[in-house]
Amino acid sequence: MQKTDKCDLHIHTRFSDGTWSVEELLERIKSAGITLFSITDHDTVAGALAMEKLQKPEGMVYIRGVEFAGYRKDRVYHILGYGYDPDNRAIHDLAKANTAAAYIWYEAVIDFMSSRFSLIDMDEYRAYTHEPSRGGFKAVSYLMDKGVISHPSRFFPYGVESGATAPIPTVDKVIDIIKSAGGHSFLAHPAGYTGYGQFSTDDLNYWKEIGISGIECHHPSADAKTTDEMVRWCRKNKLMISGGSDCHGTFLEQRKLGFPHITADNLLFPYAVYL
Secondary structure, three states, X not given: OOOOXXXXXXXXOOOOOOOOOHHHHHHHHHHXXXXXXXXXXXXXXXXXXXXXXXXXXXXXXXXXXXXXXXXXXXXXXXXXXXXXXXXXXXXXXXXXXHHHHHHHHHHHHHHHHHOOOOOOOHHHHHHOOOOHHHOOOHHHHHHHHOOOOOOHHHHHHHHHHHOOOOOOOEHHHHHHHHHHOOOEEEEXXXXXXXXXXXXXXXXXXXXXXXXXXXXXXXXXXXXXXXXXXXXXXXXXOOOEEEEOOOEOXXXXXXXXXXXXXXXXXXXXXXXXXXX
């Protein structure tokens, strides 16, 4: 790896809520001049493992990734995992359990909304088929097709209002599972948790105490000041630094592949072990 190599360590595919297949994504990564990258699909390792089977240009470095949801104080946070053992049973069990939990939550939110909107019918929703190439997930596609929401982001306020919760583990349990699988865990997009307020030093210290490997300091949700503050905190506390676009293909058009512009020298990341 060269210090100036372009990196993107947070990308989603059609295996979760992105719109691109792994083949399509690889071609776009080549075109964008990205040398180091990772697929971090939500609560599934299928996309990450599928990418491993594709032939890549000489000099390109691919890191196996995933993004797991977990609770802390009744709020959902996302934990990125990198470099885990693909044969580790606990990783696959967590992915399966979290995916099932998400379906339970989506259905609970739709049930809540059916009491508010006469257009929504639970039996119709259960029979509805989501097309993965659209990106997102079944509940969002259904509500958009019904004209109830105009943008995917409009789903989540209803989720909060519903009071529904998903049976997912706590964040410390997620971190322990990633660690037990030989992987590295990172707090995803700490500046991107809407309504959670600015992350304080105490907040960051909590993540350090429960064994997080690092922080995703570079992310579209973080402005330059916030990124600099988190980078300084990580360096001071000897935690690793990661970053990525959080690209979902065309599903979230504001998330562009390779943005923010991150190079290898912006990271404190164990990418050397993957060369």
